[in-house]
Amino acid sequence: MIKHIIWDWNGTLFNDVEMSVSVMNSILKERKLPIMTVEYYRSIFTFPVVDYYKKLNLNFKEEPFEIVGKIFIDRYEERKGESSLHKNVNSLLNELKENSIQQSILSAYSQVTLEKILVYHNIHSYFSNVVGLSHIYADSKIENGKKLISKLDHNKDEILFIGDTVHDFEVAEELGIKSILFAKGHQSEETLRRTGVPVINEITEMKNYLEI
Structure with a gap:
């Protein structure tokens, strides 16, 4: 029992899935990378989260994970009231x-x-x-x-x-x-x-x- x-x-x-996708899409747009649908997001999301970021083709040589990850979290925190x-x-x-x-x-x-x-x-x-x-x-x-x-x-x-x-x-x-x-x-x-x-x-x- x-x-x-x-x-x-x-x-x-x-x-918070749709809001999370929207936040990440804002980051992708700024870096001229393809945005994603919720369906695609669910198919690639994984832990540790750094591996998911890699699947989005974010360039960690130009912008380390710690920086882009902080940008995501800051925007997530600003918008979490939407969820x-x-x-x-x-x-x-x-x-x-x-x-x-x-x-x-x-x-x-x-x-x-x-x-x-x-x-x-x-x-x-x-x-x-x-x-x-x-x-x-x-x-x-x-x-x-x-x-x-x-x-x-x-x-x-x-x-x-x-x-x-x-x-x-x-x-x-x-x-x-x-x-x-x-x-x-x-x-x-x-x-x-x-x-x-x-x-x-x-x-x-x-x-x-x-x-x-």
Whole structure:
């Protein structure tokens, strides 16, 4: 029986895909590079994020990843108010709480900004642990995941990780816990299904895998 759910943030609870694509397209336009559709974005997005940037043919010799990555994050932060939680997230988090299922967040988003945005959307109280990165460059979540798991008073078979990328699956595998992937986030359903774990198209479908 699942007693604790670890959520990813960007793309899983927070519906920021279209805004993220728009921000990156503004960067591509300025560098006279082809812009992308949401569909194409979902087909190439990956972790670490630097590998996704390389697929966009950004020239790191002229402009290092650290610089263009900072430009993206600055513009993302300016526009994040355009995005909202995925449909039914609030009611789902509340239902899980009412069923005594504990919840945490494990994210590649910066820790400080993650905590602020949870407060902004008034959902911070649902989470017993909120774990982000100490920087803005969205690399691996595995080490932070190990630290989080060590804090939880549950067996690994009682913990479920829900994310929207293959990296989330990889994190769950490394941690020895089950995972479900959400196909309305940052990677395509086709990409996610290659992992072999359950893939859902509505966030509330995750309840089918719980005994509630």
